[in-house]
Amino acid sequence: MTKLELLQRSSTLLGRFAHGVKTANAMGLFDINTVAEDFFIPIFAITFNSPDLCNQNRIKMNFPAVDLGCKTSRISIQITSDSSSNKVCETLEKFESHSLGDNFDCLYVYVITERQKSYISEKLTETVANLSIEFDPSHNILDFKDLAKMFKGLSDEQLRQINAHLEAEFKKVDANLQFRNNLDEFLSVSQQKIEDEKLAKKYISSVFVETSETKEDMRYFANPMFFYRKIDDDIQRVDLAHLNKLLAMVKVEPIAENWHEISTLEVPNSLLELRERLIKQNTALEAIKGPISLFSWDVDRAERFVPNANLSGYWDVFQHAVQSNGSGVLRLLKDISKKIRLTQVKIFLVTGMAGQGKTNFVCDLVENQYKAFEIPTIFIPARLLNDYPSPNRILSYITNNRFAPDVANLHALFTLLDNVAKECQKPFVIAIDGINEVGDLDGFVSELRVFLEALCQYDFLKIVITCRNEFFDHKFAGVFEPQFSAHLYRVRDLRGEMSDTNKSRLLNAYLTYFQIQVSLSKNATEFLKNDLILLRIFSEIHKGKNIGCIANIYKGDIFEKYLVMKVEEFPTSLKQKVLKSLYKICSRMLDEENFSQIALDGFDDNERQILERLIGEDIILRREVPSTGLASLGIENISFTYDELRDFLLAYYIVIEFTQSNPEKVDMIFEKISDRPIYEGFFRYAYVLARKHKNEKILTICESSPDFIEHYLNNLSLLSANIQTHEDVVRIETILRDSTDRHDIQRIAWFLLKKREDSEHFNIRILLNHVNKLDDESAEQFFDLMFSRYFESDWRGNISGFLLEFNELKEDQKLGLGSFMLAFVLYLVPYARWNEREITLNYFDKFQLTPIIIDTIELCKSAVSKKVQACLKEISKDREEL
Template sequence: MTRQELLQRSSTFLARFAHEVKVANAMGLFDINTIAEDFLIPIFSIAFNCPDLCNQNRIQMNFPAIDLGCATSRTSIQITSDSSSSKIRETLEKFASHGLGSDFDSLYVYVITERQKSYISQNLTEAINKLSIKFDTLTNILDFRDLAKKLSELTNEQLERINEHLEKEFRKADADLQFRNNLDAFLGVSQQKIEDEKRTKKYIPSVFVETSETKEEMRYFANPMFFYRKIDDDLRRIDLAYFNELLGMAKIEPVADNLRGITTLTAPNNLSELRARLVQQRTALEAIQEHVSPFSWYGDRAERFAPSDYLTGYWEVFRHSIESSGSGVFRSLEKVSKKIGIAQAKIFLVTGMAGQGKTNFICDLIENQFRAFEVPTIFIPARSLNDYPRPSRILSYIRNNRFAPDVSNLHDLLTLLNNVAEECQKPFVIAIDGINEVGDLDGFVAELRVFLEALCQYDFVKIVITCRSEFFDHKFADVFERQFSDHLYRVKDLRNEMSEDNKSRLLSSYLRHFKIKANFSKRSTEFLENDLILLRIFSEIHEDKDIGYVPDIYKGDIFEKYLVMKVEGFPTYLRQKALKSLYKICSQMLADENFSLISVEGFDDTERQIIERLIGEDIILRREVPSVGLASSGQSRFVALARARGLV
């Protein structure tokens, strides 16, 4: 590229940047002014011979008067989109009042839109005269045209370096813009994955009964800008007045009541302000909890209140009333603190046994709640990650979307998702369902750790994960509960969150969806309501049937009928050998005296196909976690779920 072409290209880029800033500011998007500071550093560093030019706001938040500074060349630069004389005067006055003349010999004001043709304000002239350094409105106030002229004084090598920077940044900006334009289509691919879950009946919307408490918790996690007001409402309902009155009667110092202060905080305008607000509220609540704890039955037993000898009589008279009131206050504070913690969390983890509704929960959440509130979400069925190479399966999965951003690494992706979150003022959520279904568990544990380490560095990107309990305890617990405990909120069992009414509704929904007519005894009703996986099997067995009165239900009968139904769906060549393969499994169990974990090493290809089909159902057989891990053992293993269900 010739020198003339280099100059022309760099001038075009600078003019484009000035135009885009002007358009963004007209739309009220002033964050681009902050972005401009870092964008311009490599350019000014070369153009003004400032080898150590850095963003002063990275050194000190809201650094006065200037944005960029170089200690070596003693050059300082203010970046602004406001070209007015009053803005220039304000900058110069702050520069003087903070004594920055002792650190810098020159000051430039770069107007990223367009400077005025002249600056003749008397107030500005007075501010210039008071400076300890030289400042000329003709040479020290610059815009993109002045910078382009400055570039003409550089060598070809310097121009090439600046053009490389500009081209790289605008390629990235164009890719980001394209992604934003395609965002709905990009997210639509995740919705299509939800439809795939419906087709395979892993997600049955018509039989989903929400676990109300967990769904409420998810609202704070995924849409805190909308639901933080409910935290304020809960805080307003906490009344320390009566509790403090009782303490006064017992001659005990009252607890400082600053609850009003944290419920009348300024409403946040963005996620950053909300984050700071939640930190302030949680800190205040923890301080109150610490004071209330000695008077609560739920506090730390080791710190129980002990009165001075001469106040023992007062304490004995009012003790029960104080502890009763204190326990209520403590629980109320604890509940609000929990909600704030959920809003601050980066990882929402749902664990539970197979068949407890984790997939239904997460799919319903994305399809209905997240969609209704326009929370941007990527949905990943974890078993799909088996189709991608390690060590970046999650990134590869996300990029395998025709509308995906053109990113080369995980941090570029997370930066982009974080920017989208800031624009829409809702966290960007990545949802991974069933991490236990990734075949290479040992490899995936390390991979997931790296992914979460990166994700937790971004303020507004969050992740929802589901996992079977036994796999989590065996493989993932150390990752989540140690390294990411400060970022984690875990729901251990969705079933525990369901009310009796929800269980009843769930049974009715299953019967309705599978078109089953039946009259259940109390015993059989309780049986089905309290075991989701058996309810699912029962419903599949009796689909489209009128089975009349059901006095009792036997697990053995259900599994036998389900097995027969599934085997009848096998291809003929597998169906003929299915029963013999199951007998072989049982024989090996007896021979090994091991009735839970069996190696498939001695099975031929046809038998293994049968086993894989039954494992795929995750009902009769399931893949288990051996003590040394699936990947390291070199052998596939499985466990008979019938035994786990108490049948043998």
């Protein structure tokens, strides 16, 4: 490029910059004026031969009078978009008042837009006359046209340097402009990634039930410009006047505060203004927490206020009122501080066990909350990072997926994203789901640290990360703490505070999504509500079916059906190998006596293909924290996602496969496992499967075990109707009759009490038949055992509590319990306290002519207990009188 071409190109770009500033200022956007300071440094450094030219505001915040200065050439420059004489006068006056003539011999005022045609005001002339250095308005006030003229005196090489700088800067500007112009398309990329997660069944949007507290936290984190108003509302709710009034009553000095100042701040126009505003509010909050904590129950007793002896009388009278009010105020202040912190932190970390909804949480966040508020977002399923090379997997993923294809490095990316955030005045959020799914954990740990280190340098970038607990503790904890602790907010358990109502919503959402028609008993409902992985498995195996009434959930049956279904989903060529691959894992675990994880070395390509598919679904298998040491480098580890499914598969392998191939070693397997943590779960399913598949050898080993009865009673709920026998009933009846062990009686009695299906061998009738044969003394002993609790012997009080819950039911709900349950209630009446006894008898008396109560009374007529017979007579006496 010739010198003329260089001059023309540089002049054009300077003019474009001036026009851009003029347009931005007309729209009220003045941040570009600050950006201009750094933009012009390389240009002025060459033009004025000032090699050490630097931004004075970087040396000292709000440096007076000048923006740029060079200690070598002693030239200073003020950069402004205001071309008025008043602005020039103000600059010159500040220059003089701060004695900057001691540091600089020359001052230029550069007008970014366009200078006035002339500067002849009397005030400016007077100010120039009083200046300690020479200043000629016609020479020292410049704009882009003057600068372009000065370029003519530069060498070709100097012009190339200036032109290269201008081209690079405007390339960034063009990239930002293109990025913003295509923001909708950009956001659609993240949406497409969400759709991919739906196809992979990683995210089922219709079964997501959010936890309200975490959703609220995320609002402040991701959209502070919108939700800061709720912080203002909370500040308005703080009532220090009432607390100070109470303190006056106990002769204590009031708590000083500047509440009016922080509750009437101006509305922020940018994220930067909002940050300064929130810092000011938080500073005021922190200053006042200490004085208020003296009057709160939420601090240690030693830290609370202690009155002088002469004021103790006042304190005794008003102490409770003061501390109650002080505690409420302090809790509100802490809540406000937490919200402010959420607006400021840059990393939102969600950890938890497998199957607790982390992926659903982050996908719902991007698809709904972020989309609704138009928060710019990049969504990254971390498992897909395995397709990209280290050490720049995240950057490669972003550029490869049309998010920002032209950026060359992290800082170029973050500068771009930060500019987008400033443009829309919303943080730019990067969401990475499941960082534990990156195969090269050691390499990714270092990469993530570098990524976060760079991200935290940018004002308006934020990141949401999810990770399984054990991986976080083993690999990632050192990344986040202590280095990023000031930037970090962590949610440790998404489901920890889920309400019973939300659990019910989640259950119904699963049944609706999987199109399952079913009537669940209360027992079955509770079972599924409190085990999310089992709920997912149950829903998948019954998808699209009408399964009628389900009274009880039998895990073993569900696991077996699920495994059969999963095997059927594989191609015919692999079906035979699926179960064998799982058996191989079980065999390896038994041989190595390591039931937490095994290494994948030794599996052929077909087996790895099968296992990778199961790992991808994250229900049967999951990738595990790798072992440490040189010998394990490069070897992946896996484990079963669900411990009970692991126990079931180990038992299934022994009962179905191992007993046939190695019958002589079965006893040894049971002996080796007996002192391992998995023994109880393994024994449970080995016994159930042995009964189901009529494996006499395993049955003999289980039933000859010295702790068989303990296992048997612990696992009554796993004996499904199709394997229950009359021998089970005899065994249960014998224990009820002969045992005086409170634990045994409680396990059987409460188990039978929930079994309302008369079609099963195990049902409440066994319990009724037993109680029916007890005389008053034996009945009292039995109910004492059944209703006593650990460290509490008030069994009558517990019976009364049981009847209290019964009496709180609506009348139709009581009738819906059925005659067997109502008969049991009648057996309890003689042992309850008077109030509950009378209310219960009045109910039976009122409805004694209904068919269900007639049947109930008929069931109780053969009771040996004289007390029960007395209750029946009392009911029938009232009927006869009518």
